[in-house]
Amino acid sequence: MALMPVTDSMFLIAESREHPMHVGGLQLFELPDGAGPDYVSDFHRELLELADVRPLFRRRPRFPVGTVGQFAWGNDDQLDIEYHVRHSGLPRPGRVRELLELVSRLHGSLLDRHRPMWEFTVIEGLQGNRFATYSKIHHALLDGVSALRLLQTSLSPDPDARDVRPTWSPRVRSNVFDKPRRREEVDPFTAAGRLVKDVAGLGGAATRVVNEAFREQAATLAFQAPRSMFNVPITGARRFAAQGWPLERVKAVGRAASATMNDVMLAMCAGALRRYMLDLGALPDRPLVAAVPMSLRARAGGGSAETSLGGNAIGLILCNMATDEPDPATRLATIHDSMLKGKAVYHGMSRLQITALSAIPLIPLAIGTIPGLTTITPAAFNVLISNVPGPRDPLYWNGARMQGVYPLSIPYEGQALNITVTSYAGSLEFGLTGCRRTVPHLQRLLGLLEESLQELEKATA
Structure with a gap:
C-alpha cells in the first residue's frame, strides 16, 4: 500500500460528477507510408496485446469509493486492458471539428475509481491521411509536466524505429503485478529536521x-x-x-x-x-x-x-x-x-x-x-x-509521425x-x-x- 501525498489526494476528494479531475492529451499522427485501410484497427489490436503494464498505471484508490477521501493507493491485480484501451471512429467528413466534438464528450466523463484511473482511445476517420489518440489520466496520478514527459519518453525521434510502446507499457518486461521501485533511502532524522525547518520558515x-x-x-x-x-x-x-x-x-x-x-x-x-x-x-x-x-x-x-x-x-x-x-x-x-x-x-x-x-x-x-x-x-x-x-x-510511433x-x-x-x-x-x-x-x-x-x-x-x- 502506498500512501498519497495531500497534493494528490485532494484531487480525489474534490471530484464529483460536475467536477471531473482528470487531465488529458490529444495527439494527431500522420499515417506512415504504405499504411492500408486496416492500419488503425490493427494498431489498436496490437495495443491490446501489450499486457505488461507499468506499476503507475495499475494504481487505483485503495479505500471504498464512498469514503470521505482516498488516501492510499492499491494495485489492481485484475487489470482489464480492453476496458482501458478503446477504439473509436469519426463521422464523415472527419474534420477537426468532429474530432474536437468527440474529445469534448470523452473528456467530460468520469474515470471509474474501481479501476486504475486512466483511459486511452484510438480514433480513426480523420481527414488528411491522419489518425488521433486521446488519453486521459486522473490528476491524482500525474500532473501535466509528468504526463508530457512520459509521452516523450515513450515515443521515438527515429522514424524507422519499430520498438515503440505506449505510455502504460514499459519496454523492459517485468512481472505484471510487481510493486513500484522504492525511492532512494533518506535518513528519517535528516528528513524530519528539514521538514521542521521548512515549516518554521513559513511564517x-x-x-x-x-x-x-x-x-x-x-x-x-x-x-x-x-x-x-x-x-x-x-x-x-x-x-x-x-x-x-x-x-x-x-x-x-x-x-x-x-x-x-x-x-x-x-x-x-x-x-x-x-x-x-x-x-x-x-x-x-x-x-x-x-x-x-x-x-x-x-x-x-x-x-x-x-x-x-x-x-x-x-x-x-x-x-x-x-x-x-x-x-x-x-x-x-x-x-x-x-x-x-x-x-x-x-x-x-x-x-x-x-x-x-x-x-x-x-x-x-x-x-x-x-x-x-x-x-x-x-x-x-x-x-x-x-x-x-x-x-x-x-516524434514517431512506429513510423507514424x-x-x-x-x-x-x-x-x-x-x-x-x-x-x-x-x-x-x-x-x-x-x-x-x-x-x-x-x-x-x-x-x-x-x-x-x-x-x-x-x-x-x-x-x-
Missing part, C-alpha cells in the same frame, strides 16, 4: 509575500481578482478547442519586447480574452488575474524514474493580465513585470514553502463543491493558464475556463478546456488568439 515567508505585495503596486494579491463570467458554478460537460502557432513567431515578439516566450503566450491569451469578453459585454473594469502554475520538479530530490514521474509538484504565480489596457505593447510589459515580481517573491524558498503558499489561492477550488459557495466568496483569480514545455524534435499534441485540463468550480499550452517541434500548441454551458463559442477564442498575436507583432515591430 516569515508568508509575511514577506504580503509585505512585498503591498510594497509593489503592480504585484497581485490573491482574492483581489474581479468577478468575471468564468468565476461561476460549472457543470461536468466539457468543450475543447485546440490549435498550434509557429513558435518562432512568439519568440520574435519576445526578442523585440525583451520578454520571455511565456510572457508573450500570456499576452496572447490576455488580448484574446479581452476581445472575447468585450464582444459578450462581459469585460470587467479591473484587469483579469491569471493563475500560472510553475513546475517544482527541478527542486525534487532523488528517486527512481518511475516514482519521479508520478504525483504532483507545482507552485503558483498570480499574474496581472492587464485586460483593462487597450494597447497590446503596454499589456505585454505589464504581464512581464507582474511575472518577474511573482517569481521574485518565491526566490530562496524551499519546495514545501512554495507549495504551502501557492495553496492559499487554491483554497476556493478545494472547497468550491459546497453548494452556493462560489457565488458569495471572492475569486482568488479568474483563469488558469499553464505552459508545459514539450519535445523540441518530431506525431503531427501535434494538444493538452486538455480541468475547469474547476468557479473557474470555468482552463488554458494549457505546450511546445512541440517548433510549434506552440494551445488547448482550451471550458465548461460547455458557461463558456459559449469557445472555438472563437482560437481566432482571437491569432488576432492577438498579430497585434503584438505590429506593436513590437
Whole structure:
C-alpha cells in the first residue's frame, strides 16, 4: 500500500460528477507510408496485446469509493486492458471539428475509481491521411509536466524505429503485478529536521509575500481578482478547442519586447480574452488575474524514474493580465513585470514553502463543491493558464509521425475556463478546456488568439 501525498489526494476528494479531475492529451499522427485501410484497427489490436503494464498505471484508490477521501493507493491485480484501451471512429467528413466534438464528450466523463484511473482511445476517420489518440489520466496520478514527459519518453525521434510502446507499457518486461521501485533511502532524522525547518520558515515567508505585495503596486494579491463570467458554478460537460502557432513567431515578439516566450503566450491569451469578453459585454473594469502554475520538479530530490514521474509538484504565480489596457505593447510589459515580481517573491524558498503558499489561492477550488459557495466568496483569480514545455524534435510511433499534441485540463468550480499550452517541434500548441454551458463559442477564442498575436507583432515591430 502506498500512501498519497495531500497534493494528490485532494484531487480525489474534490471530484464529483460536475467536477471531473482528470487531465488529458490529444495527439494527431500522420499515417506512415504504405499504411492500408486496416492500419488503425490493427494498431489498436496490437495495443491490446501489450499486457505488461507499468506499476503507475495499475494504481487505483485503495479505500471504498464512498469514503470521505482516498488516501492510499492499491494495485489492481485484475487489470482489464480492453476496458482501458478503446477504439473509436469519426463521422464523415472527419474534420477537426468532429474530432474536437468527440474529445469534448470523452473528456467530460468520469474515470471509474474501481479501476486504475486512466483511459486511452484510438480514433480513426480523420481527414488528411491522419489518425488521433486521446488519453486521459486522473490528476491524482500525474500532473501535466509528468504526463508530457512520459509521452516523450515513450515515443521515438527515429522514424524507422519499430520498438515503440505506449505510455502504460514499459519496454523492459517485468512481472505484471510487481510493486513500484522504492525511492532512494533518506535518513528519517535528516528528513524530519528539514521538514521542521521548512515549516518554521513559513511564517516569515508568508509575511514577506504580503509585505512585498503591498510594497509593489503592480504585484497581485490573491482574492483581489474581479468577478468575471468564468468565476461561476460549472457543470461536468466539457468543450475543447485546440490549435498550434509557429513558435518562432512568439519568440520574435519576445526578442523585440525583451520578454520571455511565456510572457508573450500570456499576452496572447490576455488580448484574446479581452476581445472575447468585450464582444459578450462581459469585460470587467479591473484587469483579469491569471493563475500560472510553475513546475517544482527541478527542486525534487532523488528517486527512481518511475516514482519521479508520478504525483504532483507545482507552485503558483498570480499574474496581472492587464485586460483593462487597450494597447497590446503596454499589456505585454505589464504581464512581464507582474511575472518577474511573482517569481521574485518565491526566490530562496524551499519546495514545501512554495507549495504551502501557492495553496492559499487554491483554497476556493478545494472547497468550491459546497453548494452556493462560489457565488458569495471572492475569486482568488479568474483563469488558469499553464505552459508545459514539450519535445523540441518530431516524434514517431512506429513510423507514424506525431503531427501535434494538444493538452486538455480541468475547469474547476468557479473557474470555468482552463488554458494549457505546450511546445512541440517548433510549434506552440494551445488547448482550451471550458465548461460547455458557461463558456459559449469557445472555438472563437482560437481566432482571437491569432488576432492577438498579430497585434503584438505590429506593436513590437
